[in-house]
Amino acid sequence: MSVFRANLKPIVAAAFATVMYSMPVAAQQATLDELFERLKTADTVEAARIEREIQMQWRQSGSPSMDLLLKRGREAMEDDRPEAAVEHYGALIDHAPDFAEGWHGRATAFFEMGRYGLALGDLEHVLSLNPRHYEAIFGLGVIMEQLDRREQAYDAYSLVLGLHPNHERAAEAIKRLGRRVNGAEL
Known part of the structure; x- marks a missing residue:
């Protein structure tokens, strides 16, 4: 019986250490709601x-296999291979259809390929899964601008700034489109 206790001590100690050292990390990780509230006044x-913290949470698939597909899709985009990225993101979507980042990545790849309709469909899916995905909303604005739908682009960029007031590219787009959409001030 004493042999059993001697073997149990390291297991109990390891379990205790795991619980003690993981609690502060879990307590420090803010919820997305908290992060979005802080983002408004930051x-x-x-x-x-x-x-960065929001995007890290968005990228958490919960599966090493899905993380690998996401990584491969991102690497293909970095290597200017959007067709390969579509394949990786497509596989990710097939295996994890509720993971918004797979849809967002594929939308970005479709956009790079000039396939705006497919990109819009994927962005719509991203926003059905994650309505606060300001990068997807920004993507909608970019596509609307490419399609010469300035008012819709302006509205999308305004939504982005409502979620993320410091989004530089959305702020630049609002300035660029503001005069065309709202007219010149008298």
Whole structure:
């Protein structure tokens, strides 16, 4: 019986250490709701940090296999191979249809290929899964602008700024389109 206890001690100690050291990490990780609330009032530097934290949470698939497909899709995009990225993201979507980042990645690849209709369909799916996905909303604005639908693009960029007031590209787009959409001030 004493042999059993001697073998049990390291297991109990390891379990205790795991619980004790993982609790602060779990407690420190803010919920998405908290992050979005802080993002609304953050300065530029803090907003960049919060944005990274939000995107890290969005990228958590919960599966090493799905993470690998996401990584391969991103690498294909970095290597300017959107067709290969579509394949990787398509496989990710097939296996994890409720993981918004797979849809977002494929939408980006479709956009790079000039396949705006397919990109719009995937962005719509992203937003059905994650209505606060400001990068997907920004993508809608970019596509609307490409299709010369300035008012819709302006509205999309405005939605982005409502979620993420420090989104530089959306702010630049609002400035660029503002005069055309709202007219010149008198």
